[in-house]
Amino acid sequence: xxxxxxxxxxxxxxxxxxxxxxxxxxxxxxxERYQELVDDLxxxxxxxxxxxxxxxxxxxxxxxxxxxxxxxRVRISVVDGHPYRPKAQESDPARxxxxxxxxxxxxxxxxxxxxxxxxxxxxxxxxWASLPLPGxxxxxxxxxxxxxxxxxxx
Numbered sequence: 001x002x003x004x005x006x007x008x009x010x011x012x013x014x015x016x017x018x019x020x021x022x023x024x025x026x027x028x029x030x031x032e033r034y035q036e037l038v039d040d041l042x043x044x045x046x047x048x049x050x051x052x053x054x055x056x057x058x059x060x061x062x063x064x065x066x067x068x069x070x071x072x073r074v075r076i077s078v079v080d081g082h083p084y085r086p087k088a089q090e091s092d093p094a095r096x097x098x099x100x101x102x103x104x105x106x107x108x109x110x111x112x113x114x115x116x117x118x119x120x121x122x123x124x125x126x127x128w129a130s131l132p133l134p135g136x137x138x139x140x141x142x143x144x145x146x147x148x149x150x151x152x153x154x
Contacts, residue, residue, distance in 0.1 A: 004065045006049075008057035008080070016049045016065050017042050020076065027069055033134050040107050041076050044129045047100040048078035051127075056082030060124060072136035073113075081124035085117045104129060 004019045006012035024038050045065060052063040060081030068075045086101055104127075108115040113131040120126055 002067045004067075005062055006065070008053050008061050008063050010053055012053060012063065013046055013049045017046050020045050020065065020067060023067055024074075029074075037074065037111070037131060037134060040111050040131060041074060041129075043107055044104050045076050045078070047104050048076075048127050048129075051086060051100050052078050052080040052082075055086065056080040056124075059083070066126075071133075073130050073132050075128055075130040077126050077128035079120060079124060079126045081120075081122065083119075083123050083125070085119075085125060086127070101127075 002023050004016060004023075006016055021038065021042055024034075024041065029038055049063060049065065052060070056063070062081075064079040066075075066077040066079065068077075105115055108129045108131065111131045113129055115127075115129040117125055117127045
């Protein structure tokens with residue numbers, strides 16, 4: 001498991017994305033075989049870190065990105081100290097933003113992966129997505145959000 005800690009600031013979105021990309025490449029995920037997987041993971045981490053910066057920074061001045069590469073899957077997680085679970089919002093042209101988790105869910109499920117939100121022991125949350133490595137089976141079905149105690153404004 002690899003962990004990257006960053007302040008809950010806008011500048012952490014590209015910093016975290018670049019750190020994840022560098023780690024994936026260092027683990028041998030270069031070349032055409034891994035391109036779609038790497039692109040999907042970088043999109044997911046960008047959206048999750050952006051959400052943490054936008055919505056959790058008041059209660060969580062730092063966020064943590066975790067990357068775990070298994071024999072048949074890659075799991076990317078973003079951990080923050082905000083207690084409420086986010087919910088994937090439907091597209092609303094009148095409301096800017098709010099579609100990041102919907103995008104994460106869509107990309108994850110299209111890749112044959114799984115995603116979810118869990119509580120941490122410290123009272124925060126971890127939002128994760130698990131994608132299958134090329135040439136392996138699906139990582140399972142999952143969801144993102146959909147908890148009755150979620151924050152409706154997240």
